[in-house]
Amino acid sequence: MPDGRIPQIGVVFPRTDALTKVSGEEKFAADYYGQDLVWAGVKRAGIPHARLKSLDVDQARQVPGVIAVLTHLDIPGENRQGVVRKDQPVLVDDKVRHAGDALALVLAESKPALAAALNSIRCELEPLPGVFDPEQALAEGAPLVHEDNPEGNLLLKAEVKTGETESVWEECAAVIEACFETPHQEHCFLETESGWAKVESNGKIVIVASTQTPFRDRTEVAQVLGRDHTGIRVIAPYAGGAFGGKDGITVQSLLGLAALHSQGRPVKMWWDREESFSAGTKRHPARMYYRLGAKADGTLHAVEVRLYLDTGPYDHLGGAVMTQAVEHSGGPYRIPHAWLRGWAVYTNNPIGGAFRGFGVAQVTAAMEQMMDLLAAKLDLDPVQIRLKNAVRRGDKNCVGVTLTGSAGLSECLEKMAAHPRWQERQTWIRAAGLLKRRGVGLAAVMQAVGYGPFVPDVANAKVELTLEGKIRVYSGVVDMGQGNAATNLQIAGSILSQTPAQMELILPDTDRTLPSGSASASRCTYTFGNALIGAAQALKERILQRSADLLMAAGPDELVLVSGLVRRVTTGQEIPLAVLAKWLTDAERIAVYRFRAPVAQERPAKDDQVRLHGLPHCIFSYGAHLAMVEVDELTGAVEVKGYLAITDSGRVLNPQTYEQQIHGGIVQGLGYALSEDFRVTDGLIQTSDLATYIIPTAMDVPDMLSIPVEINEPTGPFGLKGVGEVAMNGPLPAVANAVAAACGGRCYSFPLTSERVLQLMTAS
Amino acid sequence: MREVFLPRTLDELWDLLHRRPEAAIYAGGTDVLVKLRAGLITASGLICLERIQELKGVRDQGDEVYIGAATTHRTLLADPVIQEHFPILIQALNVLGSPPIRNMGTIGGNLVTASPAGDTLPPLYVLDAEVEVRWGDGAKRLPLSQFILGPGKTSLGPGQLLTGVRLRKSADYNVHHFEKVGQRKALAIAIVSLAAVLQVSDSGRIEKARLAWGSVGPTVIRSVEVESALEGRIISRDTLTKAAALAQTAVSPIDDIRAGEAYRRTVAGNLLLRLINYAR
Numbered sequence A: 001m002p003d004g005r006i007p008q009i010g011v012v013f014p015r016t017d018a019l020t021k022v023s024g025e026e027k028f029a030a031d032y033y034g035q036d037l038v039w040a041g042v043k044r045a046g047i048p049h050a051r052l053k054s055l056d057v058d059q060a061r062q063v064p065g066v067i068a069v070l071t072h073l074d075i076p077g078e079n080r081q082g083v084v085r086k087d088q089p090v091l092v093d094d095k096v097r098h099a100g101d102a103l104a105l106v107l108a109e110s111k112p113a114l115a116a117a118l119n120s121i122r123c124e125l126e127p128l129p130g131v132f133d134p135e136q137a138l139a140e141g142a143p144l145v146h147e148d149n150p151e152g153n154l155l156l157k158a159e160v161k162t163g164e165t166e167s168v169w170e171e172c173a174a175v176i177e178a179c180f181e182t183p184h185q186e187h188c189f190l191e192t193e194s195g196w197a198k199v200e201s202n203g204k205i206v207i208v209a210s211t212q213t214p215f216r217d218r219t220e221v222a223q224v225l226g227r228d229h230t231g232i233r234v235i236a237p238y239a240g241g242a243f244g245g246k247d248g249i250t251v252q253s254l255l256g257l258a259a260l261h262s263q264g265r266p267v268k269m270w271w272d273r274e275e276s277f278s279a280g281t282k283r284h285p286a287r288m289y290y291r292l293g294a295k296a297d298g299t300l301h302a303v304e305v306r307l308y309l310d311t312g313p314y315d316h317l318g319g320a321v322m323t324q325a326v327e328h329s330g331g332p333y334r335i336p337h338a339w340l341r342g343w344a345v346y347t348n349n350p351i352g353g354a355f356r357g358f359g360v361a362q363v364t365a366a367m368e369q370m371m372d373l374l375a376a377k378l379d380l381d382p383v384q385i386r387l388k389n390a391v392r393r394g395d396k397n398c399v400g401v402t403l404t405g406s407a408g409l410s411e412c413l414e415k416m417a418a419h420p421r422w423q424e425r426q427t428w429i430r431a432a433g434l435l436k437r438r439g440v441g442l443a444a445v446m447q448a449v450g451y452g453p454f455v456p457d458v459a460n461a462k463v464e465l466t467l468e469g470k471i472r473v474y475s476g477v478v479d480m481g482q483g484n485a486a487t488n489l490q491i492a493g494s495i496l497s498q499t500p501a502q503m504e505l506i507l508p509d510t511d512r513t514l515p516s517g518s519a520s521a522s523r524c525t526y527t528f529g530n531a532l533i534g535a536a537q538a539l540k541e542r543i544l545q546r547s548a549d550l551l552m553a554a555g556p557d558e559l560v561l562v563s564g565l566v567r568r569v570t571t572g573q574e575i576p577l578a579v580l581a582k583w584l585t586d587a588e589r590i591a592v593y594r595f596r597a598p599v600a601q602e603r604p605a606k607d608d609q610v611r612l613h614g615l616p617h618c619i620f621s622y623g624a625h626l627a628m629v630e631v632d633e634l635t636g637a638v639e640v641k642g643y644l645a646i647t648d649s650g651r652v653l654n655p656q657t658y659e660q661q662i663h664g665g666i667v668q669g670l671g672y673a674l675s676e677d678f679r680v681t682d683g684l685i686q687t688s689d690l691a692t693y694i695i696p697t698a699m700d701v702p703d704m705l706s707i708p709v710e711i712n713e714p715t716g717p718f719g720l721k722g723v724g725e726v727a728m729n730g731p732l733p734a735v736a737n738a739v740a741a742a743c744g745g746r747c748y749s750f751p752l753t754s755e756r757v758l759q760l761m762t763a764s
Numbered sequence B: 001m002r003e004v005f006l007p008r009t010l011d012e013l014w015d016l017l018h019r020r021p022e023a024a025i026y027a028g029g030t031d032v033l034v035k036l037r038a039g040l041i042t043a044s045g046l047i048c049l050e051r052i053q054e055l056k057g058v059r060d061q062g063d064e065v066y067i068g069a070a071t072t073h074r075t076l077l078a079d080p081v082i083q084e085h086f087p088i089l090i091q092a093l094n095v096l097g098s099p100p101i102r103n104m105g106t107i108g109g110n111l112v113t114a115s116p117a118g119d120t121l122p123p124l125y126v127l128d129a130e131v132e133v134r135w136g137d138g139a140k141r142l143p144l145s146q147f148i149l150g151p152g153k154t155s156l157g158p159g160q161l162l163t164g165v166r167l168r169k170s171a172d173y174n175v176h177h178f179e180k181v182g183q184r185k186a187l188a189i190a191i192v193s194l195a196a197v198l199q200v201s202d203s204g205r206i207e208k209a210r211l212a213w214g215s216v217g218p219t220v221i222r223s224v225e226v227e228s229a230l231e232g233r234i235i236s237r238d239t240l241t242k243a244a245a246l247a248q249t250a251v252s253p254i255d256d257i258r259a260g261e262a263y264r265r266t267v268a269g270n271l272l273l274r275l276i277n278y279a280r
């Protein structure tokens, strides 16, 4: 319901999309149909590694209701796509590299005809030995996923060395070594990958897609179709969840290709859940070898990390995910001697890609357990050891970058130390019932904001005074459910003093809004918000200046902007915005502003490729998490009874949206910690649907408390930093530390299913 | 397109079953629709039981309670007779699926699906439930344990319908305990479950015990051996631990994606230790 108030910064601003979503009025990409709709679908390989000998689609073409059956031979442009390295075929032409690979594209009049045609495609696939473990994939003689890759199965290696590496270990009073393994994680957005496309009468291909990256998609689709990007328009409605799983191409290229063969009819593609599981990207599984050393007082001295990330067969941002993992692998701590290495490795497993946390969820899981192991060995309090080493503003972080931005980890930890959930934990633990054990665990978290030093982290905002006198805000960055579109109205409304009813929102559309990068990397409101402030202020100045001219006022100081009109306070004269708009040229009614996020100047990695993939960052959000768990002695079931997240992501613009991000991150993190046991055997997914892949339900979610530590970030819009990802990183280590405290032992593979925990208790 | 029939009386149903013997029956459809989507049911017609009033509701018949097969879990949960006399069934229904599933799913559907993980099965086994089966011109009554033959298998013949479940009221039991171990707290398929009804004396001695396990065998597992290991003994860790060891040999679980055989076996025994909560 549009609120009658002018939005203000720092107070709850009800989401403008809430009612339209609840009532079903809001149109997601999956809701596009239209007259004469054509259904498009894909034949998937079903085996993880094979040479394509032949593809027989004749029979499929004969199926009644089939409009076209297309193969790689029908691709007019390049049959390779990807954000960094172009290594993924739209339709397989030489080899199948994972079971979800696409072999052929079918267009049909109806879903049953589509299914029948897909079933009648005959493909001759010669199975090849596969490779399913990242370390084995790097070994001599391992089967190659891409024969033409000069580095074998290595996609990218990143290495950062600060200080010394050899002698330092003798200087430590305690050294801990351990290896942790985290699994794939499925995004499980409600709206599976979907889109709709049509060739317009002027020849332009319009694609409506559930995507985080409309502008990048346009370029990629153009290359696949061998056209100029101006011949393609990508529209991105609200996405029904994305979490990184729509950071790049899913259905877009296939839909573009399909539209070229649908005789001007609209085409729709909508993956079902099983297809989403098999073809979509997942969080990279990681094997992480850690060595961490400290002085007797707990001062961290040295860390050595080796990370192996299974990127599957294609570079779906795998190099960038691994690089980000390396950058965060030493945690939010000052560590003078760090040797951090990571390998993103090709395998024939499902595709690893972007997922909320972007490599950080994995390394935080490892590092924060290392901190507890170290604290236990030195007999130190887990909060105190973290506080002692926490990075502060002006410190160098673990990759040697001087932190110039705000850094509130210490404040978060201090608040945690004083909080009743920490203070009174012993009483709570002792109150465990019969056959139950309790533990309280914590984790410190951080998350970089933005793309890093090389890829320009740029947003271009556009704000318009319409002829009707409304303020139209052109959102450059997709709202995938997190609420940034509404935040854009809040920002523009607060600067231009307009109520929501006086404003209009245009969602990302390559023909209407300006390129502003992806909805990812905790950057949406940080980067776009900065641009939007600039554009809104420019429009405000113009409105006041032109009104002053019209009213023959000495200057704009006599004027104020209120909802729907400009008032000259010295005389009481008013000009409705609709009237003013008519005095402006079309160009004058629009203000645009570009913002580029600051970048760190250090070059911690020798290899320029690592810089290109995003290392290092200069702005980070931080947090301290606490989990209260109860373990059942009979079943090993872990129940999270309470959760506390204290977060520094700068100032809070809208407390409600902020809390939703924290809560959502915690829940997704708890699934990762406890139940989301994604299993792949020889490249085949065993947990292929939501009946076997177990995400938390409302019943599994504990009482969650979110407390912001509102430190001003000088470069942020109204002092904010990104909040979309940081909470994702805490639950696994906090829960793991709590379970270890309860059970007196620790699991090193995740998630902590009842079966694993019962085994642990039996062993210890 | 598939035809869906909505008979309103049993007579209409018998007639339909006669005319369309290949059609598939469904009540709430919460199992059938999943199978339809997966292509496991290909019948050209569907017959829905939802509108047949004779198949719905709980009837208190003195010593016995009759539950119509098409009664939803939600209705049973709200029923005062079930609440009073069969609290163990209530406990199981409370953790069956989720609210939407309980609104649609029926007790008859749960029994005919005959999954070893079906949540109403272990309670109904310990309550010695009987089922009523009818066909065009006949009817019979048989113990549930004879009705269910194996995973997904019942003794229903062609043209036969499960019309109801009969439960005898009994004042014997003062402990009614159901526990399900799943992978989460709702929408969880049982990895192991235990239904136990006990008569415990004031001094804490188990006078009578009836136990049944779900998901650790082809059908619900009962064990007279374990029951007798409890009967006559005081509830104690020692007694329960001994019974647990027996239970672990009585069950015959399998490995699947949800849990390993060893885990299921261990936990099937361990769950007995929960009964310590009822020690006097």
Ligand SMILES: Cc1cc2nc3c(=O)[nH]c(=O)nc-3n(C[C@H](O)[C@H](O)[C@H](O)COP(=O)(O)OP(=O)(O)OC[C@H]3O[C@@H](n4cnc5c(N)ncnc54)[C@H](O)[C@@H]3O)c2cc1C
Pocket: B024, B025, B026, B027, B028, B029, B030, B031, B032, B033, B034, B049, B069, B070, B095, B096, B097, B098, B101, B104, B105, B106, B107, B108, B109, B110, B111, B112, B113, B117, B118, B119, B120, B156, B160, B161, B162, B163, B187, B188, B189, B190
């Ligand atoms: C998401 C989800 C979660 C679930 N969670 C659980 C759970 O936690 N525990 C659990 O036990 N089950 C669970 N189930 C399974 C299902 O909900 C139950 O088995 C339910 O009781 C089935 O009842 P129904 O009326 O929907 O059956 P239907 O799907 O209508 O029918 C099931 C079978 O019974 C037959 N049938 C139904 N009624 C009769 C009758 N009167 N006579 C003869 N045959 C009949 C049908 O032909 C069919 O073979 C779940 C299902 C889903 C989809």
